[in-house]
Amino acid sequence: MTAGKETMGEQPIFTCKAHVFHIDPKTKRSWMSASSAAVSVSFFYDSSRNLYRIISVEGTKAVINSTITANMTFTKTSQKFGQWSDVRANTVYGLGFASEPELGKFIEKFQEVKEAIQAQQCGATGKSVTNGNSGAATPVASATASPLLAGRAAGGDEPPPAVSPAQALPKPEVEDMSVHQRAHSVSSTLQGGYATVGRAPRGPLASAGAPAIVDPPPADSSEQQLRYENDRLKLALAQSSANAKKWEVELATLKSNNLRLTAALQESTANVDEWKRQLHQYREEVARARHYAGKGAEANEVEQLRQRVAQLEAELAQKNEELAQITKSKKSEQVGEQETYMLYYSSAV
Known part of the structure; x- marks a missing residue:
């Protein structure tokens, strides 16, 4: 002016x-x-x-x-x-x-x-x-x-x-x-x-x-209190949203780990069942062999059993060779006793 x-x-x-x-x-x-x-x-x-x-x-x-x-x-x-x-x-x-x-x-x-x-x-x-x-x-x-x-x-x-x-x-x-x-x-x-x-x-x-x-609007003190409460609730809501996102990520990670562990457990259970089945099968074969040997089965069955025994002996000999290589560093007395045992076992058969 x-x-x-x-x-x-x-x-x-x-x-x-x-x-x-x-x-x-x-x-x-x-x-x-x-x-x-x-x-x-x-x-x-x-x-x-x-x-x-x-x-x-x-x-x-x-x-x-x-x-x-x-x-x-x-x-x-x-x-x-x-x-x-x-x-x-x-x-x-x-x-x-x-x-x-x-x-x-x-x-x-x-x-x-x-x-x-x-x-x-x-x-x-x-x-x-x-x-x-x-x-x-x-x-x-x-x-x-x-x-x-x-x-x-x-x-x-x-x-x-x-x-x-x-x-x-x-x-x-x-x-x-x-x-x-x-x-x-x-x-x-x-x-x-x-x-x-x-x-x-x-x-x-x-x-x-x-x-x-x-x-009319509320009194000054009430309005300031409402503004304070509103800001505090907004901050708490923002923090809750951030925490919720973190929890969602952690939950997804836990679910993924749980699925992997469940799959591994199922695979282990299947392997154990397979091993039990094979063990039961072997036991049945041994029981039949003992049964035929005790009652004097027919010649062809005996021949089959002998072939089976020979096969098992061959496998046993292979295992013994592997065992001998492992125990090669032992004392010579132990080696002699092992050879004596093998000769005795062969003559018995």
């Missing part, structure tokens, strides 16, 4: 503390927190343009920059929460107060400012504006001074210090201020009808583009 405007400044006529919310632009049915904590919300009077505005700044961010019009309606939706629609900003502002009396003071000031704007638009210069603190009535002053401030001066109250728009708003908001003010006349025509502060608009009195009244 220019130096002259900064010198003239905007005068805050009312200031309170509240938590600021904006309506969700997508759903139009839920609130989004615009401030991290309760911030100062002030009514300003722009003497250069003869306009009233509600401004709230958190750090370098303007969370509220709303030009008040005669058709605006502030609706109390709960004991500590209220809202109003700003067609120019294409949003709905919500304020959460620490107590119901603070909300009541804000509603009174909103209605007071609205009446002053209506008086200015109607050109009734003799119409008074009631001050919420002193109760004095003062005629509406010229466009160079706030009628509300004039009323306070008549009641003996000291006016708040002048604050320039450059101090009230960050730089981007100051640059857009002139554009917003030019849209003031358009926004006034877009809103329809009058409504009583503290009541929801009905029928033709409702604003044309105003969204439905939504429930």
